[in-house]
Amino acid sequence: xxxxxxxxxxxxxxxxxxxxxxxxxxxxxxxxxxxxxxxxxxxxxxxxxxxxxxxxxxxxxxxxxxxxxxxxxxxxxxxxxxxxxxxxxxxxxxxxxxxxxxxxxxxxxxxxxxxxxxxxxxxxxxxxxxxxxxxxxxxxxxxxxxxxxxxxxxxxxxxxxxxxxxxxxxxxxxxxxxxxxxxxxxxx
Ligand SMILES: CC(C)(COP(=O)(O)OP(=O)(O)OC[C@H]1O[C@@H](n2cnc3c(N)ncnc32)[C@H](O)[C@@H]1OP(=O)(O)O)[C@@H](O)C(=O)NCCC(=O)NCCS
Numbered sequence: 001x002x003x004x005x006x007x008x009x010x011x012x013x014x015x016x017x018x019x020x021x022x023x024x025x026x027x028x029x030x031x032x033x034x035x036x037x038x039x040x041x042x043x044x045x046x047x048x049x050x051x052x053x054x055x056x057x058x059x060x061x062x063x064x065x066x067x068x069x070x071x072x073x074x075x076x077x078x079x080x081x082x083x084x085x086x087x088x089x090x091x092x093x094x095x096x097x098x099x100x101x102x103x104x105x106x107x108x109x110x111x112x113x114x115x116x117x118x119x120x121x122x123x124x125x126x127x128x129x130x131x132x133x134x135x136x137x138x139x140x141x142x143x144x145x146x147x148x149x150x151x152x153x154x155x156x157x158x159x160x161x162x163x164x165x166x167x168x169x170x171x172x173x174x175x176x177x178x179x180x181x182x183x184x185x186x187x188x
Contacts, residue, residue, distance in 0.1 A: 001015075001062065001063070001066075002015070002068055002120070002127075003015050004070070005068070005070060005116050005120055007072075007109075007112040007113045007116040008109075008112045010074060010075050011072065011073070011075075011109055011112055011113065012070075012072075012073045013068075013070025013071070013073075013082060013083070013113055013116060013117070014070050015062060015068065015069070015070060015071075016055040016058055016059070016071045017055070018052055018055055018056070020055060020078070021048050021049075021051040021052040022051075023078050024051045024054070024055070024071065024078060024081075025047070025048045025050070025051035027078050027079070027080075028042070028045050028051065029045075030101070031099075031101050031102055034102045035099055038138060038141050038144065038165070039099060040163060040164060040166070043166070058083070061084075061086075065086075065087045065089065066128055067084040067085070067087045067094070068083050068084055068117070068120065068128075069081065069082070069083025069084065069085075070082060070083050070113075072100070072104075072109065072113055074104055078101075079100060079103075079104040079109065080098065080099050080109075080110070080113075081099055082096065082097070082098035082099075082110065082113045082114065082117060083096070083097065083117065084096060084097075084117070084121065084128075085097040087128065087130075091131070091132070092129065092131035092132065093130060093131065093132040093133070093134065094121050094128060094130050094132075095133070095134045095135065095136065096114060096117055096118075096121075096133060096134070096135050097135075098110055098113065098114065098144075105143070111147055111150055111151065114147055114148075114151060115151060115185065118133055118151065118177065118182060119184050122179045122182055122184065123184070130179065131178065131179055132176060132177070132178050132179070133153075133176070133177050134174060134176045134177075135147070135148045135153060135174075135175045136159060136163075136172035136173070137172060137173050137175065138163065138165075138170040138171065138173075139158070139171055139173050140170075145175075148175035148177070151177070152177065152181060152182070153175035153176060153177045154176055154177065154181075155173060155174075155175055156174045156175065156176045157173075157174050158171050158172070158173055159171060159172040159174055
């Protein structure tokens, strides 16, 4: 079990604990309209208890599948969430999902977090030993699409009506990366 993954000198992905629920809810609540444009779960996150439920689900996914999801601590502030939403053990494939508080956008924080998650995902010795990592993004979510594109993912296709966003479906552009295509970070 991995408790934390360092993304940069100032950015840490840390497995949540139930004590983080209050702070997590405050960040979600302050970023509601920003996040609601592309994420489907905002109307379910209405109280600190619902954030606690999310944290429990993350810990359970990590315990049962090794699917690490971390709170993003950037310069000591809780700034978002990134991790493996799902892992298909049989086929050694994992799907990454993420969001960032508006105030932390535009600094490369999420790209660095994804780079660290990918290193962890493909690492056969200390990580998840995955063969393939995917990211699914709505076609018009340009900021999000830029992340897999920056990291060398290949656009593999389009999943029709992949996600229900409150009152309409959006397609997903599916980005995929194979271990053989990834250059891991230098250790240290
Ligand atoms: C998607 C989301 C995480 C992207 O955030 P982001 O800040 O654009 O992504 P990054 O943290 O990687 O930062 C990239 C930006 O920082 C800039 N940047 C600065 N230093 C950088 C560095 N060292 N490396 C990479 N980018 C850097 C980039 O140029 C880019 O800015 P630009 O959009 O003006 O070109 C964010 O918009 C978000 O949370 N949106 C709402 C939820 C959402 O859509 N989630 C994803 C669903 S699929």
